[in-house]
Amino acid sequence: MxxxxxxxxxxxxxxxxxxxxxxxxxxxxxxxxxxxxxxxxxxxxxxxxxxxxxxxxxxxxxxxxxxxxxxxxxxxxxxxxxxxxxxxxxxxxxxxxxxxxxxxxxxxxxxxxxxxxxxxxxxxxxxxxxxxxxxxxxxxxxxxxxxxxxxxxxxxxxxxxxxxxxxxxxxxxxxxxxxxxxxxxxxxxxxxxxxxxxxxxxxxxxxxxxxxxxxxxxxxxxxxxxxxxxxxxxxxxxxVSLLRIAMGAIERGLDDLAANGSLRAQVPSMQTRARLYELVDYAAYAAFDDGVATFDLANNRAD
CATH class of the missing domain: 3.20.20.60 (Phosphoenolpyruvate-binding domains)
Known part of the structure; x- marks a missing residue:
């Protein structure tokens, strides 16, 4: 943490x-x-x-x-x-x-x-x-x-x-x-x-x-x-490899958004909210300080 x-x-x-x-x-x-x-x-x-x-x-x-x-x-x-x-x-x-x-x-x-x-x-x-x-x-x-x-x-x-x-x-x-x-x-x-x-x-x-x-x-x-x-x-x-991978994905996503008005098709290739929270160790911060807002992913459309 x-x-x-x-x-x-x-x-x-x-x-x-x-x-x-x-x-x-x-x-x-x-x-x-x-x-x-x-x-x-x-x-x-x-x-x-x-x-x-x-x-x-x-x-x-x-x-x-x-x-x-x-x-x-x-x-x-x-x-x-x-x-x-x-x-x-x-x-x-x-x-x-x-x-x-x-x-x-x-x-x-x-x-x-x-x-x-x-x-x-x-x-x-x-x-x-x-x-x-x-x-x-x-x-x-x-x-x-x-x-x-x-x-x-x-x-x-x-x-x-x-x-x-x-x-x-x-x-x-x-x-x-x-x-x-x-x-x-x-x-x-x-x-x-x-x-x-x-x-x-x-x-x-x-x-x-x-x-x-x-x-x-x-x-x-x-x-x-x-x-x-x-x-x-x-x-x-x-x-520069990870930057190139990320920027390539960003460009493809923006093209999709411009063409179709939604990023729905990109969602399967995105990092989920749960995975992002895992990487930043959100749960440890919440456990350390109960004043930190906890989170519940149950009501999200997908983790």
């Missing part, structure tokens, strides 16, 4: 243990804090909070327009809604090294288990679009060193994302990953890898855990969790 039953440090330790377990960690992307309840209930290991999702929810493109304040607020809301570790996209750290340090502390205060900072230039763009550019290795390394030096909880996971693969090729990407790991990154997020062989090459290049991004409509093939684990990937995210 109210929030997570686990402390941020407990979730950070769980994240680190998962990354070291030898079993790939599956982090679906939550587009709303409520979605974390389903992710947890269905047995996934963690929750991902995508920068693209946070921007898109505000009606913005993913080009670095969101602020640290906006991201920290949504990160806190998301982390408090689940017992699972939350990994948050911190873009470029919202500036240069000093900004990355402040970003780390703000997101640490928000209760996340980990964050990743990338090596794109400002303003950034989606990692699966052409025309992006990256900073030089010295600047990328300074961002990660600043983030690592700023954390107060040593269990907070600082991950380095590199977009070099899409700009300079695989060899440059593995070299950049080595430099970032050397700067203290706890894990490497190599964006827009083209094949399982490329993931295997990244695995061979660094000694820290590596992450695969299985985003739809991007540059990477949608490999299965097992395929990724077989080449040594330690963690996989599905950053």
């Amino acid at each position: 109210l929030s997570s039953t686990r402390t941020p440090n407990e979730k950070r330790k769980a994240f680190r243990a998962g990354l070291a377990s030898g079993t790939i960690q599956r982090f679906p992307g939550a587009f709303t804090p409520l979605a974390t309840r389903l992710i947890q209930e269905k047995g996934f290991e963690g929750v991902y909070l995508s920068g693209a999702v946070m921007a898109n929810e505000l009606g913005l493109p993913d080009i670095g327009l969101t602020t640290l304040t906006e991201v920290a607020l949504r990160a806190a809301q998301t982390a408090s809604a689940t017992d699972l570790p939350v990994l948050v996209d911190a873009d470029t750290g919202f500036g240069e090294p000093m900004n990355a340090a402040r970003t780390t502390q703000a997101l640490e205060d928000a209760g996340v288990a980990g964050l990743h900072i990338e090596d794109q230039v400002n303003p950034k763009r989606c990692g699966h679009l052409d025309g992006k550019d990256v900073v030089d290795t010295t600047t990328a390394v300074r961002r990660i060193r600043a983030a690592v030096s700023a954390r107060r909880d040593p269990d907070l996971v600082i991950m380095a994302r590199t977009d070099v693969r899409g700009v300079e090729g695989l060899t440059a990407a593995t070299e950049r990953a080595k430099a970032l790991a050397g700067a203290g990154a706890d894990a490497i997020f190599a964006e827009a890898m083209g094949s399982l062989e490329e993931f295997a090459a990244m695995r061979a290049a660094v000694d820290v855990p590596i992450l695969a991004n299985m985003t739809e409509f991007g540059k990477s093939e949608l490999f299965t969790v097992q395929q990724l684990q077989d080449v040594g990937v330690d963690m996989v995210i599905f950053p």
Whole structure:
């Protein structure tokens, strides 16, 4: 009830243990804090909070327009809604090294288990679009060193994302990953890898855990969790998938309403009132405080 039953440090330790377990960690992307309840209930290991999702929810493109304040607020809301570790996209750290340090502390205060900072230039763009550019290795390394030096909880996971693969090729990407790991990154997020062989090459290049991004409509093939684990990937995210599923359903529903004047045909595919109340643990709130209005679904047309 109210929030997570686990402390941020407990979730950070769980994240680190998962990354070291030898079993790939599956982090679906939550587009709303409520979605974390389903992710947890269905047995996934963690929750991902995508920068693209946070921007898109505000009606913005993913080009670095969101602020640290906006991201920290949504990160806190998301982390408090689940017992699972939350990994948050911190873009470029919202500036240069000093900004990355402040970003780390703000997101640490928000209760996340980990964050990743990338090596794109400002303003950034989606990692699966052409025309992006990256900073030089010295600047990328300074961002990660600043983030690592700023954390107060040593269990907070600082991950380095590199977009070099899409700009300079695989060899440059593995070299950049080595430099970032050397700067203290706890894990490497190599964006827009083209094949399982490329993931295997990244695995061979660094000694820290590596992450695969299985985003739809991007540059990477949608490999299965097992395929990724077989080449040594330690963690996989599905950053925008749930948002895409939800927005697709919303659009179909609005088309039906516009065409037919009713959503009656959509009701069988909707989440029921009873299921929603179960997810938000309505009964526990009523039991905790008898001043909270109780509910009876018996008079509803359907649960």
